[in-house]
Amino acid sequence: MRYWVGVTDNDWYQYLSEQRFDEVNFWQPSATPPFTGLDAGTPFLFKLKRPNNHIAGFGYFVKYVKLPLTMAWEVFGEKNGAGSFVEFEKLIRPLTGTTRSSLPEIGCSILSNPCFFPRDRWIEVPSDWSGNIVRGKTYDTTNQIGGRLWLAVQTRINELEQSQPQVREPEPKYGEAYLAKARLGQGTFRVLVTEAYQRRCAFTGEHTLPVLEAAHIKPFSKCGPNSTRNGLLLRSDFHKLFDLGLVTVTPELRIEVSSRIREEWFNGKAYYRLHGESLAAVPVIPGERPGEEYLRWHNENVYVG
Numbered sequence: 004m005r006y007w008v009g010v011t012d013n014d015w016y017q018y019l020s021e022q023r024f025d026e027v028n029f030w031q032p033s034a035t036p037p038f039t040g041l042d043a044g045t046p047f048l049f050k051l052k053r054p055n056n057h058i059a060g061f062g063y064f065v066k067y068v069k070l071p072l073t074m075a076w077e078v079f080g081e082k083n084g085a086g087s088f089v090e091f092e093k094l095i096r097p098l099t100g101t102t103r104s105s106l107p108e109i110g111c112s113i114l115s116n117p118c119f120f121p122r123d124r125w126i127e128v129p130s131d132w133s134g135n136i137v138r139g140k141t142y143d144t145t146n147q148i149g150g151r152l153w154l155a156v157q158t159r160i161n162e163l164e165q166s167q168p169q170v171r172e173p174e175p176k177y178g179e180a181y182l183a184k185a186r187l188g189q190g191t192f193r194v195l196v197t198e199a200y201q202r203r204c205a206f207t208g209e210h211t212l213p214v215l216e217a218a219h220i221k222p223f224s225k226c227g228p229n230s231t232r233n234g235l236l237l238r239s240d241f242h243k244l245f246d247l248g249l250v251t252v253t254p255e256l257r258i259e260v261s262s263r264i265r266e267e268w269f270n271g272k273a274y275y276r277l278h279g280e281s282l283a284a285v286p287v288i289p290g291e292r293p294g295e296e297y298l299r300w301h302n303e304n305v306y307v308g
Contacts, residue, residue, distance in 0.1 A: 006046040006153065007038055007064065008129075009112070009139035013052050014094070015084035016059060020119035026188035027062060028079040029112040032098035034069040036110060037138035041067070044181025047114050048156065050128060050139070057125035061156060062114030065182070065191050068198055069108045074212065079111075079190045113191050118163065126155045179290055183230065192229035193217040199286040200236035206250075206258055208283035209238050216242045220252075220297040231286065232294035241274075250274065251306035254295040256282045261308050 009029060019027055029047065031037060041047075041064050049060045070078070072095060076088045085091035099107045120126070129148045132140070142149035176184065187195070196217035203210045218235045221227030235252065237245060244250045249261045260278040264271035286292050 004046075004144045004153070006048065006142055006144070006149075007041060007139055008048040008050050008058065008132075008142060008152075009037070010137060011049040011051050011059075012084070012094075013055055016049055016051055016119070018084045018086070019082075019117065020060070022081065024082050024117065024188075025186065026065075026079075026082060026113065026115050026191050027117045028075060028083045028190070029062070029114055030075060030083060030095070031110040031112075031138070032095055032107075034108045034110045036067050037112075038067075038141065042177035042181075043179070044177040044185070046153075046156070047112065048152075049119075050132075051125075055125075057127060058152070058156075059122075059125045060117065060119040062117040063181070063185065065113040065115050065185070065187065066195060066198065067110065067112050068194055070111050070194075071106050071108055071212070073106065075109055075111055078193050082188075082190060111194075113194060115185050115187060115191060118160070120159050120163075124159050124162065126152065126159070187229040189223075189229065192219075192234065195231050195291075196234035196236050199231045199234070199288070199291040200284050201287070203236065203284035204238045204241065205235045205252075205282045205284050206241050206277060207238055214239050218242045218245050220293060221300045222246075227297065230294075231291040233297045235293060236284070244274070245301075246305075248301075248305040248307045251302050251308070252282065252293060252298055253302065254298050256285060256293065258282065259306070259308060261306065263307055 043065050045064045047062050047064045048058050050058050072092065075083060076091055083091050085094060095109060129142070129152050131148055142152060144150045144153045197215065202212055202215065204215055209215065215236055216239050218237045219227045220233050220235060223229065227233050235245070241250060249264055251259050253259060258277045258280050260271070260274050264274060
């Protein structure tokens with residue numbers, strides 16, 4: 004099994020280790036990926052910077068994306084490792100070399116189920132770790148050093164599971180299998196849906212990112228999962244109409260607009276032009292497209308056609 008050991012900011016770690024978040028954003032000031040070919044579900048270990056210089060926790064990698072600084076805060080908030088946007092910006096601006104008038108993009112490694120070890124259970128860095136490593140390094144359990152390090156991590160997991168039963172290592176499955184099983188957070192859901200739809204509104208094709216929102220087809224409050232199959236990327240006005248049941252999507256991926264808009268508000272020409280049209284944007288990967296079971300649920304339980 005391959006896994007990643009990422010060089011981790013000490014302040015980021017300290018702040019998040021005091022919280023109980025279901026997901027975190029492991030950001031970097033550069034939008035260039037620090038790794039290639041990391042599958043969803045791969046363990047991502049936190050290697051602290053000097054003077055700590057130990058491995059002090061881990062999370063499970065979900066996806067790497069580039070996000071504008073403001074959107075990274077909007078999506079993840081304190082899960083970025085700071086108590087406010089001002090503090091978050093102060094951490095990043097000096098590292099990007101940009102001014103307040105510009106809007107930098109940062110690299111975001113989204114991690115689920117983060118776990119932070121007590122200080123007395125931190126793990127010494129592997130013997131082959133070089134002080135010149137800036138971002139991180141891949142290890143493999145099939146070799147001696149990588150196997151020994153992962154065994155130490157598993158020991159900490161077992162210890163934490165005894166004191167905190169919710170701390171569990173998921174089955175070693177990666178890619179879509181992991182995403183289907185993992186308990187993904189709301190921020191992760193938004194990013195996955197945004198990327199699946201190529202940052203375009205499913206109804207209109209609009210790609211102005213600040214007005215696009217990830218909509219649950221079956222609400223999370225009704226046991227709808229944080230899965231791309233249960234999501235649509237919609238312009239904010241269509242998101243509101245969708246949640247109110249005034250628009251829907253058929254299992255054939257066609258848009259329907261309720262007559263209630265015209266009957267109650269004597270308006271809606273801009274919306275009725277889309278009635279019967281196919282979605283303007285759908286995920287390229289078939290497994291990320293809207294699930295028929297969720298679309299039928301919305302048609303039968305929410306839509307007021």
